Amino acid sequence: MSHPARALPFDVRVPIVNAPMGGVAGGALAAAVTQAGGLGMIGQGSAGSEASLSAQLALVPEGVRVGIGVVDWVVRREPALLERALDADPVLLTVGFGEDLGWIRRAQDRGILTAVQVFDAAGGAAADAAGADVIVVRGREAGGHGRHLVDRDVLLDEVLALTERPVLAAGAISTAEDVRRALARGASGAWVGTAFTTAVEALSSRGSRDALLAAGPDDTILSSVFDQAAGWGWPADIPERVIANDFTRRHADGRSAEARAEFTAAGAADDPRGMSINAGLGVGHLRAELPAAEVLAALAP
Ligand SMILES: Cc1cc2nc3c(=O)[nH]c(=O)nc-3n(C[C@H](O)[C@H](O)[C@H](O)COP(=O)(O)O)c2cc1C
Incomplete structure (x- = not known):
């Protein structure tokens, strides 16, 4: 239409x-x-x-x-x-x-x-x-x-x-x-x-940039485990699309004391294996760290 x-x-x-x-x-x-x-x-x-x-x-x-x-x-x-x-x-x-x-x-x-x-x-x-x-x-x-x-x-x-x-x-x-x-x-x-x-x-950290640049289109999932681990107030029916990592593979529920401690430690260490890194299905297109003006120019219709 x-x-x-x-x-x-x-x-x-x-x-x-x-x-x-x-x-x-x-x-x-x-x-x-x-x-x-x-x-x-x-x-x-x-x-x-x-x-x-x-x-x-x-x-x-x-x-x-x-x-x-x-x-x-x-x-x-x-x-x-x-x-x-x-x-x-x-x-x-x-x-x-x-x-x-x-x-x-x-x-x-x-x-x-x-x-x-x-x-x-x-x-x-x-x-x-x-x-x-x-x-x-x-x-x-x-x-x-x-x-x-x-x-x-x-x-x-x-x-x-x-x-x-x-x-x-x-x-x-x-x-x-x-x-x-x-x-x-x-x-x-x-x-x-x-x-x-x-x-x-x-503002993306070094660790999240590395994970974003390495991820392909099949590497994202919908999850609430990080929100549970962080104790954020997201409604239960609003998950986030994130890059799947060790944390999402190992924890079905982020509310355990172990999950919470791991999440906090990963954030402090900027370790992408345990961080929530939001990304959509187009993440495989990310190839380099470019000035925003160049990102915009590449998207301009
Ligand atoms: C890293 C990241 C953080 C986001 N944070 C917010 C946010 O704080 N508030 C919001 O309204 N949307 C947020 N979004 C969702 C965007 O508004 C938007 O729906 C989404 O990025 C569009 O899809 P794309 O990432 O595939 O381009 C976030 C998205 C990403 C990738």
Whole structure:
């Protein structure tokens, strides 16, 4: 099905937004993506905090505008994080993985554009009804947390059919051809995570970069074991797509004292065999650690 292109409500030369990836997309990456012509987003994930967001915002040069993404259960735990995000006047705000979309109105009242990631058509309808300025369709191929239900292209068609709003395609967008196909299908652009995880400006650790560069398309799984080991507040039906490693092979449940201790030790040692390394099905395309501007140029349709 072909749909007329719907204009994005923010200015970009390249219709690509870097996904707000907790622990990966900080101020340096977001600024580099915006400066190269896309829209950069700062991500505050499970470990997000007001202090951490402020530290990342401080890395964005004066006059370079970026977006911010935070997580619903995290801002319920730390409301100051959402207040800080609103005060920063981002180009685009997203609060991910919650049912209550009341934040959209709060942001729009302050002139801030909003994006909602959806995992199925019902989520698309809810985002449309709540007035989201942009809807992000996140296919099951995507890296990180989500409900991994529907193939990206199928979901894109479904959501385009139920809303007039601009839609961004997300999930294993790894090449310029992927972006061109999404645009031809009716998307207004792409929301890209994994492809930026080994960018020079990303916050990714040495150990996670090595694992990302070594991983192939068959190396990811859906898991909640790291969230259990860390004691994060993720809903039980929202696992994360991660690179399979020793930890995921050995622990079916991350809540044991042994699993928790191992997880903590692996993080302290930056040992990818025991760390949660989020990645989508496009991870096999990662070949090198390139400046974000080069990653963006390679994805430009
Ligand atoms: C390393 C990593 C961290 C992520 N962290 C977040 C996050 O904190 N908040 C969020 O809304 N989405 C997060 N995501 C999901 C992205 O928003 C997006 O759905 C996904 O990256 C798109 O699929 P792709 O990774 O295949 O490009 C993360 C994804 C990755 C790969």
